[in-house]
Amino acid sequence: MQNVSEIKHEKCYGCGACEGCPMEAVKLKEDKFGFRYPHVDKEKCTACGACLRGCPVLYKGNNQQGQTAYAARSRNQKVLSMSSSGGLGYEIGRWMIKKGGMVCGAAWDKDLLVKHVVINDERELDKIQGSKYVQSKCDGVYTEIVNLLKSGYPVLFVGTPCQVAAVKMAADGYEDYLYTMDIICHGVPNQKMFKEYLEMLGKKYSGKVIEFSFRDKQRGWGTVGKAKIKTDKKMFSLPIYKTEQSYYYYYLRGFLSRQSCYACPFASRERVGDITIGDYWGIESVHPEIKDIEKGISLMICNTEKGKKIIQELSGIEMVKTDLDKACRYNGQLVKPQGYDEKREELMQLYIDGGWKSIEERFDKNIGVRRYADRVKAMVPRWVVRKIKQNR
Ligand SMILES: Cc1cc2nc3c(=O)[nH]c(=O)nc-3n(C[C@H](O)[C@H](O)[C@H](O)COP(=O)(O)OP(=O)(O)OC[C@H]3O[C@@H](n4cnc5c(N)ncnc54)[C@H](O)[C@@H]3O)c2cc1C
Structure with missing residues (x-):
């Protein structure tokens, strides 16, 4: 080649x-x-x-050296509220900045596009908090990271497993001070479709979406998001329930991902980062003794000696050793890539025919009364949901 x-x-x-x-x-x-x-x-x-x-x-394999897994979360309630799961992206970023290093993670820009940025100030860590379910642009960051490593700065890179593999390849020969954290990844849609969806959402409410979060914890840890919409007359927040919103609904069903995600070689127990983080779905069954999980908790997997070093030095995190085999039962993408459904191609064709508007029309036509499912679920007290999950 x-x-x-x-x-x-x-x-x-x-x-x-x-x-x-x-x-x-x-x-x-x-x-x-x-x-x-x-x-x-x-x-x-x-x-x-x-x-x-x-x-x-x-990419040819990683240097995984025996895995240890934990249920982990930040002790800081504010960090926990603003993060998607247990706030590990934030806390491990803070560890790196305290060491005098740099952190590279995915942030929204002013137009709600997602880009990887490099930061070295704890006060800016909130920019990279939270999951953005769209492929982040890494334009220029691999070179920037290599230059930082060459200048002797330690760097923590957080991203999807393929991005982590890319940064490790770019840093070949300078990897001593490179620390990596991969997220368990369901797949990535693209920014063009997401942008059209946001424009459509804005139009629907005669305004503009100025802030968007896929994971808002006002109603507890889960997959309800929030959009802030500004019109000529007012500003308001809209809950983003996955059964009400076309983008979130089709994303979680696995219809919007990039073609390569359906055969992702990184969606397995063999991890690419020094540490892997994801939602600890199923925690109610695996660790019924862990209480107060309404604000979220992460699954953290330590894959390498560097990962061990990070975990030993971490402060501000509460963690309990866990059984990775059991955790895998509740987290599909730790075992295999998301499934491919031929309906994805129908959706993509609709997009070519009439843009996101056509997808939205199909969603409206098909969802029927199921549209209200998540809104109704959100009304059920969290302790009831937890009890149901525990008894599954
Ligand atoms: C596209 C995507 C798919 C995911 N799929 C799953 C899944 O199937 N199962 C599961 O358990 N967890 C999944 N996650 C991870 C989960 O949503 C949380 O991000 C993870 O648990 C970390 O939460 P936290 O509270 O510990 O971190 P936080 O403190 O909230 O930090 C989040 C970290 O994620 C990084 N990040 C956010 N968005 C992106 C992006 N678009 N691209 C690259 N990096 C990003 C940020 O840089 C940040 O460091 C996914 C995340 C993304 C972005």
């Missing part, structure tokens, strides 16, 4: 590592659906192979 244009589309993760081409010959461009793929400028390409050396499709 001469360059990344030869990597098959269904394999490409769209991580953007190949854009680090020394000749600036590779750029990611959106396809008709909005998924980004590398395009090689033949005039500039010297076939040096740098893009392939950095491509995580060619």
Whole structure:
């Protein structure tokens, strides 16, 4: 192979590592659906192979050295409330900043696009808190991280497993001070579709969505989000229930992900990061003795010696050792990639025919009374939900 244009589309993760081409010959461009793929400028390409050396499709295993798993959460109630699960993205980021290092994670920008940013100030950690269920753009960050490592700064990178594999490949030879944390990942949709969905949501309420969160804990830990909408006359918050919102509904059903996500080699017990974090779904059954989980709790897996070092040095986190086999029963993407359903192609075709509007119309037509399911569920007291889950 001469360059990344030869990597098959269904394999490409769209991580953007190949854009680090020394000749600036590779750029990611959106396809008709909005998924980004590398395009090689033949005039500039010297076939040096740098893009392939950095491509995580060619990633060969990790240095996993025996795993230990924990149920873990921040002791700080504010951090817990603002995070998606147990606030580990925040707390482990804080550990790195206290060491004098930098943290790279996914943040919203002012237009509600998601980008990886590098921060070195604890007061900015809130920018990367919370899950954004859309593929984050990593433009330029791999090179930035390598430069930081070369200058002697420790760096913590948090991202999807494919992004973690990309950063590890980019940092080959400078990895001593690189720490990585991969998230358990259900798959990534693209920013074009998400943007159209937000525009549609804004129009529906005669305003503009100015803030969006996929995981808002006002109604407890779960998959209810919140949008802040601004109109000419007022500003208000709208709960984002997955059975009421087309984007969230189709995302969680696995219809919006990038093609490569359905065969993701990283969605398994073999993890790519020093630490892996995700929601500790099923905690009620695995650890009925752990109380007060309404604000969320994470599953944290330590995969390497570096991961062990982080965990030994962490403060501000409450953690209990857990049985990974049991945790895997409740977390599909720790075992295998999300399932592929042919209905995804119907949805993608609808998008080509009429943009997000067509998808929204189909959603409205099909959802019927199920639309109210999540709103009704949210009315059930959390202790009742917990009891039901415990007895499953
Ligand atoms: C696309 C996606 C799919 C996920 N699928 C699952 C799943 O199937 N099962 C499961 O258990 N958990 C899943 N998670 C992880 C889960 O939602 C929480 O992010 C995780 O439990 C960490 O929560 P926390 O409270 O510990 O971290 P927080 O303190 O809230 O920090 C969140 C961290 O996630 C990173 N992050 C947020 N959005 C993105 C993004 N778009 N791309 C890359 N990094 C991002 C941030 O950089 C931050 O460091 C997914 C997350 C994402 C982004």
